[in-house]
Amino acid sequence: MIRLIIIILSVIFYPNLLSAQNKITIGLQMEPPNLDPTAGAASDIDEVVYGNIFEGLVRIDQYGKIQSGLALSWDISKDGRSYVFHLAEGVKFHDGTDFDAYDVKFSFNRARAKNSTNAKKYIFKPIVMIDVFDSFTIMITLDHARSDFLFNIGLGDAVIVGEESAANNVYNPVGTGPFKFKRWIRGERIELIANDQYWGGAVWLERVTFKFITDPLSAYTAMMAGDIDAFPNYPAPENLFLFEIDPTFDVIVGLTAGETILSTNNKSAPFDNILVRRAMAYAINRQEIIDGAMFGNAVPIGSHFAPDHPYYVDLTALYTQNLTKARALLKEAGYEQGFTASLKLPPPIYARRTGELIAYQLAKIGIDLKIENMEWAQWIDQVLRHKNYDLTIVSHVEPMDIVIYANPNYYFGYDNKDFQKIIDDIDHSNDKAQTEKLYQEAQRKIADDAVNGYLFQLGKYGVWKKNLMGMWRNYPIRANVLRDVYFAEAQ
């Protein structure tokens, strides 16, 4: 009798004991608003669907490199304008419909249509013509050579959707990927199951659950209670040591594509004066910020570029903390007595903590910052849309987004013809070595002009069970691709 009770109790309390480990529960802090990566900008959508439910012509791997996707190979014409993609055959969407070149044409036309809500329409702007040669060969012609086109169509915003299912992807996503959407308990979890028909071969995991845990402490208890197998980006760097001392977990600190910067309104006085901006750059001590705000878990940056990218130049030595120089520059600019400005901070904890330290550091050269904490919607309205701000702190998480400095209407208000020329040259570049040189020039230019305060690259704090293999170390794009993920015992 007692034995029976024990068995019943253990089935109730440990249902996992009865099955092998081919299911995984992944913790995420933010729930996606919907599941269509081609509508809206939320990277939270990509974290669930990219490479799992949806696939693009090419895919971006965990090192930020371009790999073949639904296009098995491609030829680029000499002038760099035309791409001929050779598509995989026998691929089916999750609703059973066939994938072919017409789906590619449909997806790209949908994304660039007038009423499209695609957040990265600029990817498709250069497309002049889409020619379907046959069911599995398609040619895309651009206005001119574009060095970033192939990378861009690897982003979540350019995944291939089916004509029959596209409209419902927001709540019932249908793609070609290794996992199919099963259900979504809003506010709690999203469940996926393996796609037996997957064209790319079998996957290890049978069931995938993404569980949404907003509260950092609850994230900790859920990991410790064994509810969660992996937190690809654990929300509280200050608690990482708790996992490091626990032998059942691996803690992997990687990089994201998020440059955390002290964004500066280059159009409003006194920040329109380069001397003031340089003075601020000399007042900032990056290591102090990284230690204080990120508990040492972040990489300093000197410009707006990801440190793990092959084109990266380390410019952190351009300005190192030097208060004498900073005060001299302020004096030269006519602000010997310093000045008062506002620092508007969005909700993420990195921004709030960094903000306190920036205010403390700038106070040393007489710049008195009034901190204003805001919620996201307010911040987007005031800072981003109406440019009604002096300084703010935010992480720019889009990959390769240095191009935003070429837009004089973006909220930095940086309007520099030389820089715009560099970006235009990059745009037209058809030569890898030249592209690299130009990107490095671009990094130097904005660092030299001290457009914004360049602080640190946001880390990716991966925490997962020791026997879990194949999780991404870095976030070159926000994605948790589970195709090659497995538990060591299940091998």
Add this chain to the structure above:
Amino acid sequence: MMGAYLFKRTLSLIITLIVASIVIFIMIEVVPGDPAAFMMGLSDNTEAANAVRTELGLDASAWQRYFTWIFGMTSGDFGISYTYRIPVSELIGQRLLVSVPLTLYSLILSTMIAIPVGIIAASRRGSFVDTVLMGLAQVGVAVPNFWFAIILVLFFSTSLGWFSAGGFLGWDAGFFQGLKALTLPAISLALPQAAILSRIMRSSILDVMDEDYIRTARAKGLSKNQALIDHGLRNAMIPVLTILGLQFSFLLAGGIIIESIFSLPGLGRLVFQSIAQRDLIVVKSIVTLLVFAVVMITFFVDMCYALVDPRLREGAQK
């Protein structure tokens, strides 16, 4: 006569709702922040934001939107959530399936603790037992429920592994699985409520025990406990019912911190998240729904007064 009473109540309910809907609508209109811009995040894309605005019907005039919303709601159509893009009624319905059971569960727990504790403490006023019980109640009021919740999780989930640390799979996973998932949250919510309720219960009984009719009952030869149970308890319940009604409306959406700690998809978190994401249509609907719930609960509590106190019932029929 009861019919006239009901008619009056219904009329005041409708007026309350209309006034509330206008106030809610105006308040939400003046809040800065645009749902379409929020969806586009940091990306530099006004064209797509405008497309979203059109898609969501945000470019209509305020009057137009108010009447669409109100008339839709009277026919059960709450509109489509800006963020989730599913019907608001479906979204709220799912959350109510968590929040209503959780609220009832914690109120049942708190009543089950509070009523006996209140009776025992009152019947032994000034004794050692009374001091201990009221001391515990004092602690129960003072302890923040989120702290208590975390202690429960660390003990029952992390150390003992009896419960999962959070989450709710829905009722289709089985009634007992659902109940189990709600147990720790319900206990956390119930503790401070039970503490308040037992203090109210105790003082309410003590008040009643000083009444003339109890003295009469005692004079007729009933023991103190008999007099309390036969004549005192019903009357002592009135303030307790008032508090219970208030607690119900509070817990329905006020359990947000506990919902966050246990990652429960409840109503409180939905309101909070919708405000942050400017999913204004959801905010409007939930707040209106809560106003409706509060009014209905007050109505229901009034009916209960009549049930425990015949004088009120007769008064209503006069």
